[in-house]
Amino acid sequence: MSFSNLGLSEKVLAAVAATGYTNPTPIQEQAIPHVLARKDVLGIAQTGTGKTAAFVLPMLTILEKGRARARMPRTLILEPTRELAAQVKENFDRYGAGQKLNVALLIGGVSFGDQDAKLMRGVDVLIATPGRLLDHTERGGLLLTGVELLVIDEADRMLDMGFIPDIERICKLVPFTRQTLFFTATMPPEIRRITEAFLHNPQKVEVSKPATTAVTVTQAQVPAGREAHEKRELLRRLLREAKDLKNAIIFCNRKREVAIVHKSLQKHGFSVGALHGDMDQPARMAALDQFRKGELPLLVASDVAARGLDIPEVSHVFNFDVPHHADDYVHRIGRTGRAGRTGTAISIVTPLDQKSMAAIEKLIGQSIPRAEGDYEVHATASDATERPREQRGRERSRGGRGKPQRGRDRERSHELREARGEARHASEARHSSDARQPSEARHRSEEKRASEPRHGARAQANTSHVPSIGRPEPRRQREVDTEPGDHSHLPAFLLRPVRSPAGA
Numbered sequence: 247m248s249f250s251n252l253g254l255s256e257k258v259l260a261a262v263a264a265t266g267y268t269n270p271t272p273i274q275e276q277a278i279p280h281v282l283a284r285k286d287v288l289g290i291a292q293t294g295t296g297k298t299a300a301f302v303l304p305m306l307t308i309l310e311k312g313r314a315r316a317r318m319p320r321t322l323i324l325e326p327t328r329e330l331a332a333q334v335k336e337n338f339d340r341y342g343a344g345q346k347l348n349v350a351l352l353i354g355g356v357s358f359g360d361q362d363a364k365l366m367r368g369v370d371v372l373i374a375t376p377g378r379l380l381d382h383t384e385r386g387g388l389l390l391t392g393v394e395l396l397v398i399d400e401a402d403r404m405l406d407m408g409f410i411p412d413i414e415r416i417c418k419l420v421p422f423t424r425q426t427l428f429f430t431a432t433m434p435p436e437i438r439r440i441t442e443a444f445l446h447n448p449q450k451v452e453v454s455k456p457a458t459t460a461v462t463v464t465q466a467q468v469p470a471g472r473e474a475h476e477k478r479e480l481l482r483r484l485l486r487e488a489k490d491l492k493n494a495i496i497f498c499n500r501k502r503e504v505a506i507v508h509k510s511l512q513k514h515g516f517s518v519g520a521l522h523g524d525m526d527q528p529a530r531m532a533a534l535d536q537f538r539k540g541e542l543p544l545l546v547a548s549d550v551a552a553r554g555l556d557i558p559e560v561s562h563v564f565n566f567d568v569p570h571h572a573d574d575y576v577h578r579i580g581r582t583g584r585a586g587r588t589g590t591a592i593s594i595v596t597p598l599d600q601k602s603m604a605a606i607e608k609l610i611g612q613s614i615p616r617a618e619g620d621y622e623v624h625a626t627a628s629d630a631t632e633r634p635r636e637q638r639g640r641e642r643s644r645g646g647r648g649k650p651q652r653g654r655d656r657e658r659s660h661e662l663r664e665a666r667g668e669a670r671h672a673s674e675a676r677h678s679s680d681a682r683q684p685s686e687a688r689h690r691s692e693e694k695r696a697s698e699p700r701h702g703a704r705a706q707a708n709t710s711h712v713p714s715i716g717r718p719e720p721r722r723q724r725e726v727d728t729e730p731g732d733h734s735h736l737p738a739f740l741l742r743p744v745r746s747p748a749g750a
Contacts, residue, residue, distance in 0.1 A: 252278045255307040261341040262303065271296035272453040278304050281427060286448040288441055289429040292460060292580060295453060297429045301397050302337045305371070306345065308395065314348055314368035318392035322420065323373045324413065326403040327550055328353040328527060329534060331373045334399070338371055347371060352378045355527025362387050376404070376412035383419065393420040401430040401437050402573060406549075410436060417444045431580075432573045459576055459610050463583035466617040467593045467603065477594050478510045481566055484592060485516065485544070493543045494562035497578050499570060501548055507566055508546045518544035521551050549574055557581065565593035568602045572609040592617060 249262050249270055270278070273291040280287050281304035291297055305321060314320050325331040331353050338349045350364040352374035358381075365388055372379075382388040396417070398404070404413060426445055430437055441448065459465070468484065470477050481496065488494075498504045501522040508520040519533040519542040530550075536542045538557055545551070549569070560582045569575050575593075582589025593614070595603055607613050 247275055249303075252303075253282045253307075254278070254303055255310055257310065257344045258303055258306050258341060261306075261343055264343075265340060271300075273297055273451060274300045274303070276451045276453065277301070277427075280449040280451070281305070281425075282307060284425050286426045286445045287428065288445060288448040288450045289427070290431070290433060290450070290452040291429075292431055292576065297399070298334060298337055299341075301399075301427050301429070302334070302341060305395065305397075306338070306342050306347075309347055309370050310345065312370075314370045315392060316368050317365050317387065318389045319350070319365075319369040319372035320392060321371050321395040321397070322379075322390065322393045322416075323371065323397040323399060324376060324379070324404075324416065325373065326375065326400050326407050326409060328355065328375060329530065329550065330400060331375055332531065334373050338373075349373065352382060353527070354378050358382075358385070358387075376409045376416060379416065380412060390416070390419040391421060393424050395425045395427070396420055397427045397429070399429050401428060401440070402432045402434060403577070405434060405436055406571065406574070410440065413440065414443075431577065434573075459579060459612075460583045460589075462587065463579050463589045463591050465579065465591045465593075465614045467595045467614045468617045470594045470596050472596050472598065474506070477566060477596070478507060480594055481507070481564060482511070482514055482516075484564065484594075485511075488562055488590070488592075490561060491543075492559065492561040493537065493540065494545070494564055495537075495551060495560060495578075495581050496544065496546045496564045496566050497551075497569070498546065498548060499567040503567060504546050504548050511544065511546070516544055517542055518546060521545060521547040523548060523550050549578070551581070557584075559587065560584070561589060563589065563591045565591070568593055568595055568599040568606075570602060572602070572605045575606045576610065 247270065248268060249259055252270065252275070254262075273289060273295050277287055277289050277300040281301060289297060289300060301323075309320065312320060323331075323334055325334060331351055335349055335351050338347070342349070347370040348364070348368055349371045350361065350369040350373070352361055352372065354375065354377065361378075361382065365382070379388070383390065398413065401413075404410060426448075428441055428445055428448070468480065470480050485491070485494070496507060498507055501524050504520055504522045508518055511518045519536055521530055521533050525533075533542070533545065534551075537545045546566075563579050563582045565575070565578060569578065579589075579591035582591060593603070603614065
């Protein structure tokens with residue numbers, strides 16, 4: 247079947263032909279007629295199957311009739327990330343080149359003033375992330391009462407990012423009679439609940455089982471040690487030895503890990519960029535654009551790049567960190583093997599990742615084989631210096647000067663034992679000397695001390711061992727240096743003679 251059999255307008259068919267596409271993908275073939283018939287659609291398909299064009303092309307045909315009004319968009323498309331929203335706008339610019347449609351993009355990182363100006367001119371297609379859209383509605387600059395068609399794209403990603411409450415609020419702001427298109431790659435229970443609440447008799451379009459991987463992607467796992475520097479060395483070796491590597495996306499679980507891996511690869515001579523949620527919008531778009539153009543063959547990214555990004559010629563995907571959620575694995579490796587091309591996905595697996603790998607294999611319904619070859623990694627001196635600064639700081643705070651905590655504890659306990667032993671020997675020596683003193687001398691010494699003022703004795707005891715710099719010497723040193731026969735450091739009541747019991 248060709249695009250001409252789907253009911254699209256002549257302008258849209260001309261734009262599709264200009265891009266070089268002749269035959270629709272399965273999701274496009276099944277979804278487009280239902281959209282043109284103004285029915286709700288629930289589309290379930292794995293990533294990379296052309297879901298974006300499945301709603302962009304029929305929307306362009308529908309929007310040929312009608313006119314936009316100020317601050318009241320005709321259609322609304324919700325995307326979980328800024329990159330996906332910008333990518334959808336690129337699709338409208340490409341396929342709607344022959345139409346005079348106003349397309350606005352509401353995402354973070356852009357001033358409200360520029361976005362308000364576009365809304366005032368009237369918008370046919372509004373593409374937004376949920377947070378920025380609600381900001382505009384709360385400021386009174388946007389009315390959703392004129393929305394005729396609502397598209398919720400990458401719904402499972404919305405769930406992962408915590409946008410479901412925002413989606414529910416937005417669905418209550420748009421008219422009840424709107425048409426709703428709902429696209430997702432997986433169907434967790436929460437997503438199923440949303441579809442039952444906001445879709446009216448939807449036409450279900452499922453071209454593949456939920457959470458399945460493309461058959462064009464070769465998957466493998468490589469065992470690694472627990473230490474992060476071992477994983478980084480293994481990653482560098484995999485990059486150097488990879489066959490037919492044109493470009494690759496390296497996924498990490500945390501933004502901080504993205505920065506560390508990016509810096510490590512740069513240090514070892516790799517041309518690499520970074521992409522994560524804490525970067526400002528111009529930097530994110532610049533890194534993604536350089537990767538698309540081939541100026542940067544490697545891109546270290548968080549899961550912000552795992553969903554829906556259309557980069558057709560990614561040859562490899564590396565999971566530096568195994569994802570915590572099995573669904574994320576499906577989306578990550580979906581960045582390669584797109585549009586019928588072959589791809590390779592390699593996961594670096596530590597002993598702590600075995601549980602996550604078992605969940606992934608259960609979800610996709612197949613086991614992931616181990617990569618061929620000996621990938622045992624031995625740490626080098628340069629890798630030790632690559633440890634994160636905060637990790638080295640934690641070691642110093644626990645053990646002092648980088649020493650392990652256990653070794654420091656052993657040293658301290660050994661010092662305490664030595665101090666106790668020396669104090670015990672000194673005490674025994676003092677007691678033996680006292681026993682040898684004549685009783686008359688002891689009585690004279692006691693009478694002399696008793697006649698002295700108590701505060702004077704205390705002052706003498708407190709200052710007799712203070713060095714010139716004003717700091718008291720360590721307790722162990724005072725006990726060792728005290729002469730056996732000197733009792734000046736003891737209170738008077740401890741020096742009184744003890745009467746022996748009668749009959750002793």
